[in-house]
Amino acid sequence: MATHDGKTPDVQMMRPYMAKENTFTTSLTFGSRLGDHNLLVGAQAYLTKLRETGLYCIADETSQYLGEAYTSLGKKHATEFGFFAQDEWNILDNLSVVPGVRLDTHRSGEEYESSKKVFDSAFPDTHFNETSVNPRLAIKYEVNPSLVLRANLGTGFRAPYGFSEDLHLCSGSPRVWKSSNLKAEKSMSFNLSADYYGKNYQLSANLFRTNLKNKIEFSDADEQVRRLGYTYQWENVDDAYVQGIELSVKYNPIRDIKLGVNWTFNQGQYKHERADWTDRLELVKAKAPKLVQQYEQYAKDSKNVSRFPAMTGDFVAEYTPGTWTFSLIGSLQGKMYIDYTFDGENDLAIAQNSKIKQTETFTTWNLRMAKRLGNFTLYAGGKNIFSYIQDEKHLDDAAFMYAPVYGATWYGGVSIKL
Secondary structure (H helix, E strand, O other), X not given: OHHHOOXXXXXXXXXXXXXXXXXXXXXXXXXXXXXXXXXXXXXXXXEEEEEEEEEEEOOOOOOOOOOOEEEEEEEEEEXXXXXXXXXXXXXXXXXXXXXXXXEEEEEEEEEEEXXXXXXXXXXXXXXXXXXXXXXXXXXXXXXXXXXXXXXXXXXXXXXXXXXXXXXXXXXXXXXXXXXXXXXXXXXXXXXXXXXXXXXXXXXXXXXXXXXXXEEEEEEEOOHHHHHOOOOEEEEEEEEEEXXXXXXXXXXXOOOOEEEEEEEEEEEEEXXXXXXXXXXXXXXXXXXXXXXXXHHHHHHHHOOEOOOOXXXXXXXXXXXXXXXXXXXXXXXXXXXXXXXXXXXXXXXHHHHHHOEEEEOOOEEEEEEEEEEEEOOEEEEEEEEOOOOOOOOOOOOOOOOOOOOOOOOOEEXXXXXXXX
């Protein structure tokens, strides 16, 4: 409305985002047993083309094209090939070792066009060409029939293509910038786990750590990228790590009753404070000194990996007498840090109103009941039955979401088994 003198724009200017995707995937594997060795080799291929269109309106008040509607066309493509080999070596009856290696090649590109001139420069094309070799090693040792120990070590690779935020936040508009200089995210992971199997219960524990190099993060566009017409950008923020411990209990106290609890404690940090927040700290030191203390805390908080809860958990209780099923499912999400970036006209306005929020721990609960009648099943239930919702919302930042945004949902239906 701000772009049309307080009037609602023509609905045709806000037509839904449309996409057409053609994808081809295939895989081939071959396995063979040679004595104590189970050999497996294979190949995979993934090819995709994506065409996106949408009608958008320039809302930047500093732009000479303010209020102009234009059609955006996005063209994206990717070709990926993967080759892998592994050997499951049963050294002893209770000891096995599985070494393996995977080779991945990735080629992709993106280009955008607009139906009319609405920016002072054309949208640059982006191209990526990455090859990665990732070895791994897994060890399994059965101490006795009830206790199993495992250890895993391996490397990983994340190509800079096909992020979900490109679709659900920004649709086909050329608002998410991926520079051709964006590097692939690489990782090295370690984990140790133990599983104990009792008569009517199972206990599990898992220690894990992942070191990330060139971690890719979604952020607001810097000044240079905004001049190209983009609102957001992907960038290699820093090296980082995530680590934690996972605990799990499954228990069947009596017939027809199943209980389960999973609890994970997490920690994730970057190597350094993030540049976008340290840059804003320097800006407020010069132009808004009252915010310095607050921004010093934001800069410290920026070392924490965004949207990574300090703990998560699940609780499941199921009762299945005869043809009935009753389920109660609870989910726990601990405190985490999340960025809110104000949609301002200049860097100072953005800095004065942006922040890093530390969320509160919360739980959500779901219920479901079902009755089987021959080939028919009647069911009903509720999601988020206590109506927990996000306590802070900002319409100018679609990425600022950390909890349910609406309350309880109730449903019912019938399913038929043919």
